[in-house]
Amino acid sequence: MKKLVLFTLVMLGAIALACAPAPTPAPTAAPPTAAPKPTDVPVAKPTDAPKPTTAPAPTVAPTTAPPAAKVKLTLWYALSGNTGKVFEAMVKKFNDTNPNIQVDVIFQGSYADIAQKLLAAATAKTLPDVAQMGGAPTMADSGVVVPIADLVGKQDLDDIHPGFWDYNKFGNKIISMPFNNSVPVLYYNKDLFTAAGLDPNKPPTNWDELVTTAKALTKPGQWGFNTHTDTHWYLSAMIMQNGGKILSDDGKKVVYNSAEGIEALQFWGDLVNKHKVMPSNQHGQAGADFTAGRLGMIMRSSASLGSIQSEAKFKVGVAPLPCKKSCSEPLGGASILIFKSTPEKQKAAWEFTQWMTNAENTVDLFIQTGYLPLRKSVTDNAALKDYIKTSPNAQALVDATKYSSAIPLFSELGNSDEQLRKAVEKVELGTASPKDALDAAATVINKNLAGQ
Secondary structure, three states: OOOOOOOOOOOOOOOOOOOOOOOOOOOOOOOOOOOOOEEEEEEOOOOOOOOOOOOOOOOOOOOOOOOOEEEEEEEOOOOOHHHHHHHHHHHHHHHHHOOEEEEEEEOOOOOHHHOOOHHHHHHHHHOOEEEEEEOHHHHHHHOOOOOOOOOOOOHHHEEEEEHHHHHHHHHOOOEEEEEEEEOOOEEEHHHHHHHHOOOOOOOEHHHHHHHHHHHHOOOOEEEEEEHHHHEEEEEEEHHHHOOOEEOOOOOOOOOOOOHHHHHHHHHHHHHHHOOOOOOOOOOHHHHHHHHHHOOOEEEEHHHHHHHHHHHHHOHHHHHHOEEOOOOOEEEEEEEEEEEEEEHHHHHHHHHHEEEEOOOHHHHHHHHOOOOOOHHHHHHHHHHHHHHHHHEEEEEEEHHHHHHHEEOOOOOHHHHHHHHHHHHHHHHHOOOOHHHHHHHHHHHHHHHHHHHO
16 A cells, blocks of 8 residues: 655745934934934834744545555355354454455355355466365465465464474465364263263263273264264374375375274274174264264264254263274365455455454454464463353363374365265165275276376
């Protein structure tokens, strides 16, 4: 914003004083003869000095610079329901408190929808200025993104948990800004625990305990365990907990059909077909079953805490996922992307992004939606402390951030997730072994990665 301040000072005239002439001296005395009385000699009046010329008042500079032109930004987002309303309210608050920037929001559907639309917009050169997107770093190769690594300072790098930065990298470079991120957690019905003779304050902490607890909770009309619909997320967590990987270190192929991955999917299948504590292929109704009191435990996003606690008529418990070799909890959710445009717009977009992810707003987003607070500096936040006092389960979600990890992001991630969901379905229905199901998934994705 250019500021032009013009100062003009005009000084006119001078003050002149005229000197009065000396008075004429009286004549000398007459000779001794009698002389007439000397005539009074008039004394000349001093000439009056001219009045000084008054200089005109200098031009007064304006006290404030003229208002800068408002920078208008277009923002695409993919949050619906209550979370979408919270997001829109945050943007409105930004607009109200930043008069030089106007952010206009446009809902673009699901994460899959917005990803497709952004790719199409990149080709058509009709991109927005900012976008909220799941798997955001995968846009890195498009050449249309301003990498956050080029904008972020040391203070933000140190304050935000490392797992969140890892989730926003592509090729070891930070591409997008962490925003609405979550981890999978275990919700459980404390009342059903008590009825089954279980300690409601001791949820399962490992895979073996998960089986034992689920068996105690399973009876006619009631299942011990299930997961929500994003089964690829929970299977990925189990693979990583078992020491396996999703992607090879060089990023050229998926490797979840390793021995560790096969063992994880075998455990999943055993919950259905051997231990009979999880219904086959009923993830779509698992959420309703849990809040209705027909399901003892469910793996679901930390972002679901608010809705679960408002819908459930029982005491809800929350715990980190049961562990195996490690306690990995892969991050999910979305991030903020800034697209190349004019310098003014990019600067405004970064200002908006920093505001949306500051300590105060990340706590506010957590309280209203369950998306995790990103920053270490929220520890002493008064609003967070007050919230945890009234909602003790929130502390379990904050604690889960220390186990947060990132599934490596790659160009076929969306397709890979779909293939993992298919593998889970095959094993639950008994139409394929864990090895065959994962081999089939890996074959599809690795062919795509190889450009075949």
